[in-house]
Amino acid sequence: MNETFEFNARNMATYNEYLTRYDDVESALLPVLHLAQEQNGWLPEHVINYISGLMNIPAIKIKEVISFYDMFYDVPVARNVVHVCTNITCSMFGGREIYQGLLKHFDTGYLTPTRDGRISLQKMECLGACEIAPCMRVNNDFVGNLDLTSAIQKLEELP
Ligand code: FES
Incomplete structure (x- = not known):
């Protein structure tokens, strides 16, 4: 199946606005990838090829950037992406056990x-919110001072 992608009108306007912020096109790549991921949900080959053509950046270079940053997805993800911190401070308060417990509860993997397409769980390094350890980021919201029960409860509320 030949899938296609192009920015919708609103995102194309945002893209053009991004270009005005940087001296060279390549410097706008990270925000542009965020924009593409926001529109498409993840960054498959055909989206990468579109960005490559649009920005005149080799696709291989874009793939390197995507694989370097764990906030970009080269596999399909669920409606809600949940980052569970397993770094040192959160781990001291049970972050790793919470992550493992969530995987088990939702019967899924990294x-x-x-199965219902609601949740993708991703363990992460420090989310920069150690003061509320152990914590997770649910889409763009931080939730802290968790235990496994409260983490499950929070995620069960997601649409
Ligand atoms: S170690 Fe978890 S937010 Fe910093």
């Missing part, structure tokens, strides 16, 4: 969407 980034793999749950």
